[in-house]
Amino acid sequence: MNKIAVFTSGGDSPGMNACIRAVVRSAIYNGIEVYGIRRGFNGMINGDIFRMESSSVSNIIQRGGTILKSARSKEFTTKEGRQKAYDNLKAHNIDGLVAIGGDGTFTGANIFYQEFGVPTIGAPGTIDNDLYGTDYTIGYDTAVNTAINAIDKIRDTADSHERVFFIEVMGRDSGYIAIPCAVGGGAEIVMIPETKTSIKNVVETLQTGWSRSKTSFVVVIAEGDEEGTAVEIAAKVQKEIPRMDARVTILGHVQRGGSPSAADRMLASQLGIACVDGLLQGRACEMAGIVNSQLVYTPFIDTITKEKAINPSFSQMISILSV
Amino acid sequence: MNKIAVFTSGGDSPGMNACIRAVVRSAIYNGIEVYGIRRGFNGMINGDIFRMESSSVSNIIQRGGTILKSARSKEFTTKEGRQKAYDNLKAHNIDGLVAIGGDGTFTGANIFYQEFGVPTIGAPGTIDNDLYGTDYTIGYDTAVNTAINAIDKIRDTADSHERVFFIEVMGRDSGYIAIPCAVGGGAEIVMIPETKTSIKNVVETLQTGWSRSKTSFVVVIAEGDEEGTAVEIAAKVQKEIPRMDARVTILGHVQRGGSPSAADRMLASQLGIACVDGLLQGRACEMAGIVNSQLVYTPFIDTITKEKAINPSFSQMISILSV
C-alpha cells in the first residue's frame, strides 16, 4: 500500500474533519501518500481528487462539517459510474480507500471492492449512532450535546410560562439521540421508535403531573416515532387536552453542525488512525469502531445488517427521574 | 416610597433575572422593602406576593427565564381584576411597582395608574427590540447571539452539502433580530417586514450566486415577513427552481432562553437600578432605557405608540457582504 485516498459521504457529522486529519497525518506518519476526494463517490467519478499534506489539515480538528464536502451519488449505483471512479483512482495509483460515512457509504464500498478489488476501511460518521460495530459513531456525542443545550434554553421559557413543549430531535429510525436528550434535558416524556408510547400515555402523564402541581413539561420525540412528527403528536394531545398551552420545536439541521465535542474529537482521531492501520494490515470492507473501549474491525455487511439494540433500561429512567 | 414590588410580564427574555436582581438589591441599598409578584398581573390579582431579600436573588444573574415567572392576564383587562390587584398591593402597603416586560405590560400599568394611582416604572424586557425609548431591549443581544450560533452550525452543514437553507428567526413585526443574524451569520439574503424582498429577487440572487459558483446559501427570514413563513417562502422558491436542494429551520423558542450575554446582564443591571431610582424621584408610567449610552425615561404611551425605525443601511450591508 503506497497511496490511499480519504472521502466523506452521506449526511455530514461533527468530527468528520478530525477524522480526515487523523487519516492524513497517520498516512504521512506511516510513509504513505494520501489524497482527498471531494463530494464522496461523486468526486471519485468526476476525478475531484487532490494530494493532501500535513498542512492541508491544520486547524480543522475543531470545525464542524467536512472540508471534503459530502454528497449522495446516484451515478455510483451504476456500473458505469463505478468504472469511471475506478479509472480515476487507477490514474492516481491509489490502492486503498478510507470512507467516513454510514451504511449507504459502506454498501457502495462493498460492491466496489467486489468489482474492482480496491479495499476500503470505513469510519462511522453519522450523528444517528445506529451502526452496529461501534458503541458510538462520530458526531453522535456532539449532536446530543447540541440538542440538550437547545432543550435547556427551551426549558428556561417553559418554566417561566408553564407550557408543554414538544421537541423533535433527529435519529432516523432509532431513539439513540432522543434518549439522552430526554434524560439530560430533564424531560417528562420520551417517544422513540423502539418502544410504543401511546397518546393516551402522554395525556395521562401530563394530567398526573398537573395534579402533582408540576407546571411545565418537556416531551422529547425521535423523528422516527410511530405516532408521527412532533407537530402531529402535539395536535393529537391538544385534541385530548384543549386547555394545554403547547409549543412545538423541531431542532433540525442545527444538530448536524457545530464544533465537535471532546469525545467526538478523540473518537474521530482514534478511528482515523485505525482506518489507515487497517489498510496497512491488509483489511478490506471493514469498519473501525470502539466497543467496550477496545478497537474492533467489523465487516461492512455486519454493520449494515445487524441491529444495535438500545439499552431498554434507559426508557425507564425517564419515568423515575420525572417522578 | 417605603415598599415596592417587582414583576415580569409578557414573553420572557434572557436578562429578566439580572434585572430582578438589580431591582431587589437597589431597593435594599436605598433602604426600601421589596416584594416579588409571581406570574405578572395574575399574581397581583391572586395575591401571589412575597418579601424578597438580597439572598432571594443570589446566583440568578446568569440564568435565563424569570424566577418570578411570567404570564399574560385576561383578568387584569377587567376593572374587577384590577381592583383585586390594587387591594392586594394595598394589603402589603406597596406604593410603587417595577414592571419588566413589553408594550402590553406598559399599557396595563398605565390604566392601573390612572385608576388607582400606583406608579409603575418599566424596564424593556423582550427579545424583539421593538420598543421606542431604548436602543436595546433586555434579551435582544442574547437572542441574536443564540440565533447566530445556530446559523453557524447550519452553515457547517450547508457548506458540506451545497444546499439552500431557509432559516426563520423571531421578531414579531420587525426585522431587528433578522438583520444582525443575516449579517453575522454570513447570509446571502435577508427578508424582513420593513422592506419588500420579492420571491423574484430571491430567485435571482440564488441564480447569480450559482453562476459565480457559490455553492451554499443561507436565507434569513423574519417571522413577520410579508411573503410568509420560512416554510411558505421555501415552497415558493422551490416552485421556481425545482432542482434546488432546500432545507427549512425554524429556530423557535430556543431564542427566548439561555444564559444572558454580557451586554444583556449589563443593560438589565443598569435598568433595574434606574427603575428604583425613577420611583424614588417620583416618576410614574415611564420606561427606563439607554439611548446613545445615556439613561433616559420615556412615557409608557410613547414606548407603545412611537415607532423605532431600523437603520436602512443595514439591509444594503447584506448585498455588499455576500458579493
Next chain:
Amino acid sequence: MNKIAVFTSGGDSPGMNACIRAVVRSAIYNGIEVYGIRRGFNGMINGDIFRMESSSVSNIIQRGGTILKSARSKEFTTKEGRQKAYDNLKAHNIDGLVAIGGDGTFTGANIFYQEFGVPTIGAPGTIDNDLYGTDYTIGYDTAVNTAINAIDKIRDTADSHERVFFIEVMGRDSGYIAIPCAVGGGAEIVMIPETKTSIKNVVETLQTGWSRSKTSFVVVIAEGDEEGTAVEIAAKVQKEIPRMDARVTILGHVQRGGSPSAADRMLASQLGIACVDGLLQGRACEMAGIVNSQLVYTPFIDTITKEKAINPSFSQMISILSV
C-alpha cells in the same frame, strides 16, 4: 431501608446536581424518604440535614456546582466528630447514605460503616477520572470539554501570532484530563505524570516543527507532571530556546464549573439511580460505576487502592497527529 440521605463531598464537579436529582427522585419512586446533608461530613456533624421532595431538585440537572455544597471535614477524621454525625443521622432515623465524591469521601464512609454500621453507597464525583471501578467519573467529560474549548480559543491567537503556548490543565496525579485535551486541542506535545517527557524532547519537537515550517505550538501539561508546573516548564524551555515567544495559561478552577455535558448528565443520572438501588439491595461501602457500558459495584477499598491505568496508546496518538 426507609430513610436515606445524600451528600456531596470533596472537590465539586459538574453533574453532581444531576446525580443528587437522580438519588432524590429514585428514592421517592421507590417509596423511601430522602434527606439532603449540606457541606458533606461537616453538615452531618452539625446537623445541617433537611427533607427533600421531588421539587427540591427541579431545574438543577443543567447547573454546575452542587446545591448541597461541598467541603472537606477535619472533624470527621476524629471519633468524636463521627459520633456526632451518627447521632444526627439517628435523630432523623436515616439508615442509609449516598455519598457523591472521591477517594477521601469513600475512606471516611468506610470507617464510619465499621464503627456505626450505617451503609453508604458512593457515586464517583470528581473531574479527575482517577477512580478505579468506573470508566468515567461524573464531571470528567465536562471538564475536558471546557478545557478544549479554552484551548480552541488560545489556538486562534497562537495561529495569529506564531507562538508557543504552555497550557496547564487539572488532573491531580494523572494525565486523564491532559490526554484528550491534547488530542482534541490539536496539541503538538503532551506532558503527563504517567510517562516521562524530558525538556530535551520538548525542545527537539519544537525545533523539528519549525524546520518543517509549523508556526504555532500548543503544549498541554498535566498539573502533576514531574517536570514541574507550566510556568516552570516554559521557563526551562525558554532557557534552551531564547528566541521562543512563549505564553503560559493555567486554566484552573474554570474546569470545575459549568453546565454538565450530555454524557455527564446521563452518567450522573444512571449512577444516582444505581446508588439507591444498591442500598435497597443491602449493599454497603461500594461505589456504583459504569465499566464497558455495564453497571458495576466496586468495594470502596478497591476504588481507593487499585490503580486505573491510562491507555498507553493515547500518548503515541499525539506524535502521529502532530506529524
Next chain:
Amino acid sequence: MNKIAVFTSGGDSPGMNACIRAVVRSAIYNGIEVYGIRRGFNGMINGDIFRMESSSVSNIIQRGGTILKSARSKEFTTKEGRQKAYDNLKAHNIDGLVAIGGDGTFTGANIFYQEFGVPTIGAPGTIDNDLYGTDYTIGYDTAVNTAINAIDKIRDTADSHERVFFIEVMGRDSGYIAIPCAVGGGAEIVMIPETKTSIKNVVETLQTGWSRSKTSFVVVIAEGDEEGTAVEIAAKVQKEIPRMDARVTILGHVQRGGSPSAADRMLASQLGIACVDGLLQGRACEMAGIVNSQLVYTPFIDTITKEKAINPSFSQMISILSV
C-alpha cells in the same frame, strides 16, 4: 483608488476576520482590486502580499484570530523598513491601505503617510476598548463574554465551597473589560486602574459580607490595577485574613480567541465597509468608529492621544448590586 490592501496588526482580537471579509467584499462591490498582507507591517516589508477574491473570505466570519496573521514589527520603526514596505506596495500599484489594529498600528500608519503619501484608514481591532473615537472596539464584546462565561463556571465552584476567588482579566491600563465582567459576573469587588481600591477596602468588604452570611466572593481585577496582579493582591488580602480560603485565576489569552459575538460581527462588518468608503472619499489617517450609533471618522492622532473615560457610575453599580 484602484487597488487597496488590508492587514491586521498588533494583538489579535475576535472579529478581525469578519472585518477583513467586509473590506474585501466591499472593495469588490465597489470595483476595486484588493490584496491581503500577512503579518502586518512585516509582510509589507517582506512582500508577503497576495490578491484576494470574494471566495478568499468565505466561511471566516465566525472564526477567531486573523487569517492574515498579526505581528509587531521592529523593522517598520526604521526608515529603511518603511522604504521597503513602500516599494512593495508600489510594485503592486496599491494606493490605499486598511489597517485593523490599535494605537501602535495607527502611529506607524501616520508616519508612513507623512513620508510616502499612502493613505490608511483604520478599524479599531483590540479587545481592550481603550481607543478614543469609537464606543466599542472589535473584539471587546466577545472578550467580555468569554471572561463572564469563565467567571460563571468559577462561581459554580465558589458557591459550592465558600471561597474567595481573585480573577484577573485583561485590559492593559483600563478597566473597560473588568467592569462588565464584575457586573455581569456578579462580583462583589472590582479593582481597576481608573479608581483606587485599597487592600483595606477589600478586607472590609469581605468581612462585612461574612458578617451578613455571604458565603462566597468573586473579586475581579483588571491586569493594570495599581495594587498589583491578582496573585499579589490575593497574597496581600490573605495576610490580613489568614483564615480566608482564596483561589487565583488568570484568564489570560483565552480572552483573545473564540468565535466573535453577534455584536462584534456586526461592528466589524460595518467598520470594514466604512474603511473602504473612507478611502474612496479621499480620507487618510483616520479611524472608522461608531459613536452613539453613528459612523464617524476620527484622526489617528486623536485616537492615540485623547482619552476615553470610563463611565464613573459603573464602579458604584458593583456596590449596589452586591448589597
